[in-house]
Amino acid sequence: MASTRPRSYPVLDEDVDADVAVIGGGIAGIATAWELVEAGRSVVLLEADRIAAGVTGYTTGRLSAAHPWIFAQLRDAHGADTARLYARSQQEAVDHVVATAERLGIEADIERRPSHVYVERPDRVEDLRAEAEAAREAGLPASFVTSTDLPYPVAGALRVEDQVQFHPRRYLLALAERFTKAGGRIYERSRAVELAQGQPSRVATDTGATVRARDVVVATLFPALGTRALDSRLTPLRELVVAAPIAAESDPGALYITREENTRSVRTAPYRDGRRLLLVTGESFPPGTTDVADRQRRLVEWTRRHFRIDDVAYWWSAQDLDTADKIPYVGRVEDHLYVATGYARSGMSHGVMSGRLLTRLICGEDSPWADLYSPTRDHPRQEVSTVSQTVATKAKRTVIDHLHAMTRSADDLRRGSGAVIRHDGRLQAIYKDDKGNAHVLSPHCPHSGCLVRFNDTERVWECPCHGCRFAPDGSVLQGPAISSLPVADDPSVTR
Known part of the structure; x- marks a missing residue:
């Protein structure tokens, strides 16, 4: 947010028509709108505040298919084919961002780095070995290692090569500009407040104006309209982030995450004067928790102890949603109504995947992972x-x-x-x-x-x-x- 200056888009002040109305201007909404306009659809994107300024504006920009502790679970619960589809859909999303940025000339600090899921407790090593094997069987370039470039020892790590860290807001603001140049329309400070489904559907906003569209996509983190059946299947959680400058030679050179110590995620980004900006995420907690200050203090102390930082340049919190079976809900809810939600702290690759999947569905095309992410799926044992x-x-x-x-x-x-x-x-x-x-x-x-x-x-x-x-x-x-x-x-x- 501090290193990008947004372009302003108008308020919706008159009724408009489109093939598709996309509600939500985060990574899922912008990615979906872009893919749709590339496919020849007329698209209106509605954002209640400013695009790429909500949860997406406060992400740490990990773009990786190496999601923690998912591949063995998928293989064991749903079969090896399901795990392979999941891995393929995520890795294709990672590669798609890189290819799109290159094709459109977008500068977004894209850096290819290995991504690690690690444990410090010796009693978790065998489980992580099994996770690494499941990730490799799923088709990812995965291996199990016992050493990393972190400044503290680990008992073991699942390493996946050729992942990405980037500046998502810079990427998405540039993509939004290309979207409008291609004929797409963006309206900010225009909150969708009512959905009347039909042919066409009508999305009313708090400005008094309405969007009429054949298809509607709800991409608002927690779905706001037309999807109350998902309420009990989504669990919100928040995490804190601290960011501090470090010397370039202190950069651990990769992406790292552990679910130990109530989550610790580490990566760096380009900063000023040849230094790197260290970003550390952790202290997962449900909204409404009252000890946020104590959690922030613990995260800062952990970062200082391991990385010898001086002052914290930035700190913030961000929110995400877990699903009951740990797989996002992306797809058709009812005729001409689609949703993208439940990204379980891996929203960058999930958001890009959602844009590609929803575009195929809206255009009447098949997708090999449509059933995997379907919001109407039934996984009773897991849920x-x-x-x-x-x-x-x-x-x-x-x-x-x-x-x-x-x-x-x-x-x-x-x-x-x-x-x-x-x-x-x-x-x-x-x-x-x-x-x-x-x-x-x-x-x-x-x-x-x-x-x-x-x-x-x-x-x-x-x-x-x-x-x-x-x-x-x-x-x-x-x-x-x-x-x-x-x-x-x-x-x-x-x-």
């Missing part, structure tokens, strides 16, 4: 326990939040913090700003009614059920909610 656990966790969380609200008072709040508090028999979401003024909202997320929680570190309201985020004034920062938290004195919020 039932996860879905049941998700529902139970949400129910337990609701009870705890109601009880906790009874123990709090607005007087307890320090400046810059917020909480859900029961006052005069009603639950209220109260934020106290830096001047001590209280801002009172309904605490019920408009998407599904779950109680929001306040993240003091980032000063946002978060819904722990589906990951919606709201500013202190209640305005939507991240869906699937399409409306704000209303002020508490609005009689419509009484519960």
